[in-house]
Amino acid sequence: MDITDQPVVPLLRLYVAGATNRSTRAITTVRRLCERYLPGRYRLEVIDVYQQPERAREDHIIATPTLLIVHPGPPTAFIGELRPSDWPRIAAALNILTDEE
DSSP, X not given: OOGGGSXXXXXXXXXXXXXXXXXXXXXXXXXXXXXXXXXXOOEXXXXXXXXXXXXXXXXXXXXXXXXXXXXXXXXXXXXXXXOGGGHHHHHHHHTOOOTTO
């Protein structure tokens, strides 16, 4: 098996601001959606912009919560509180099919 046969493991970064209720909801929602549609096949980095402001600057994050799909590219950002109804757009960015399609 060569490297082209390896499955693509999406890399997502969720930017939050502190340990607020809004941040907690965003983390819970993204994890729930990933476990539903990508069980065990994703990498999620949760980045607190207060603790790692340089990471937010590097990725040009201007609001939280922001979900950044880093890989597969091109990078795509979803800003604001994510809801399960947003999943079809996120799934399209990840190039995966959902049971809603």
